[in-house]
Amino acid sequence: DQQVKQNSPSLSVQEGRISILNCDYTNSMFDYFLWYKKYPAEGPTFLISISSIKDKNEDGRFTVFLNKSAKHLSLHIVPSQPGDSAVYFCAAEKGGSEKLVFGKGTKLTVNP
Amino acid sequence: SQTIHQWPATLVQPVGSPLSLECTVEGTSNPNLYWYRQAAGRGLQLLFYSVGIGQISSEVPQNLSASRPQDRQFILSSKKLLLSDSGFYLCAWSVGGAGSSEQYFGPGTRLTVT
Numbered sequence: 681d682q683q684v685k686q687n688s689p690s691l692s693v694q695e696g697r698i699s700i701l702n703c704d705y706t707n708s709m710f711d712y713f714l715w716y717k718k719y720p721a722e723g724p725t726f727l728i729s730i731s732s733i734k735d736k737n738e739d740g741r742f743t744v745f746l747n748k749s750a751k752h753l754s755l756h757i758v759p760s761q762p763g764d765s766a767v768y769f770c771a772a773e774k775g776g777s778e779k780l781v782f783g784k785g786t787k788l789t790v791n792p
Numbered sequence: 793s794q795t796i797h798q799w800p801a802t803l804v805q806p807v808g809s810p811l812s813l814e815c816t817v818e819g820t821s822n823p824n825l826y827w828y829r830q831a832a833g834r835g836l837q838l839l840f841y842s843v844g845i846g847q848i849s850s851e852v853p854q855n856l857s858a859s860r861p862q863d864r865q866f867i868l869s870s871k872k873l874l875l876s877d878s879g880f881y882l883c884a885w886s887v888g889g890a891g892s893s894e895q896y897f898g899p900g901t902r903l904t905v906t
Contacts, residue, residue, distance in 0.1 A: 684835075714894060723798075723882050723897030724836070769836065778824055778843075778886060779851075780895060784835035 683707045684772050686783035694791055699757040701786050703770030706751065710772040714780065715744060715755045718767045727768075728755070760790045794819035798883050798898035805905055811856075811870040813901050815883030818864065823885040825866040826895060827858055830880040842866060843888060878905045 685704045693699045701715075711732040716724035730737040730744045730753070737744050743756045757764055767787045771780040795818045805811060817823050827840040840858035841849045848858050855874050859867045866883055880902050884895040 716897075721880075721900065721902065723884075723900045726894045726896060729894060771836075778890075778893070779826075779838060779841055781838075782836040784833075 682784075683710075684770055684781050684783040686768075686770055686786045688786050689784070690787040690789070692789045692791060693760050695762055696759045699755075699760045699764065699788055699790065701755040701757075701768050701770075701788065703753045703755075703783055704751055705753075705772050707772070707774060707781075708751070709774045710781075711775055712773040713744070713746060713753050714771045714773075715742075716769040716771060716782075717764075718769060718785070724769055757788075760788075762790045762792050764788060765790050794885070794896065796883060796885055796896060796898040798881075798901055800901060801899065802902045803904070805873050805903065807875055807905055808872045811868070811873050811877070811903070813868040813881055813883075813903075815866040815868075815898055816864055817866075817885045820864070820885065820887070822863060822888040824888050824895075825860060826884040826886075827856075827866065827868050828882040828884065828897075830882065830900075832879070836882065840866075840868070873905045875905050878903055 714729040715727040718724040728739050728742045728744050730746050746753045767785040769785045770783040797816050825842045828836045838851045842860045856870050882900045883898040886893045886895045
């Protein structure tokens, strides 16, 4: 049972445009959500997180939106840069369990 | 600042051979430690989780085991490797007892079982 779903395995955008990566979850007990970026043969790097008490969190070019009623979150990257090309993982945590459940990832390609 | 180390970076082992992967964290005390595996085309699967020395939780039944002999050292082992053990193994840490917090990953070990 996949509790965190990233339904788009890949996404391609032009440099300077917005990238929108989506993530859906099924467990209503999840209350903390994170996005990670991963380059090939490297460990994931933490990007941004959001608590369920918020609906938006912004850090520079990265913004995460949370829609609890729809059990959906998204990561917006504006403007997209070629260096953003990587696999992006969505992750969720349940009530201070200190354990994350990851989606399968979306491969983002930003074309110059 | 905190750093996390994993070694080796790559490993090719025959079926039936033993395995030992090591992970160490610097710059923090009493971290939570994690072992994940990323199989080809799949997400990150949590294998083991530790909140302290000698305290290991196994998340999925498998051919692997984990140990935490020191506060900042986490070891992944197997007595006899299977072909299905191939994958990219990642160690991660988070601040212990902090409730919801970010996890920080090491560089990973690419294991190929032949």
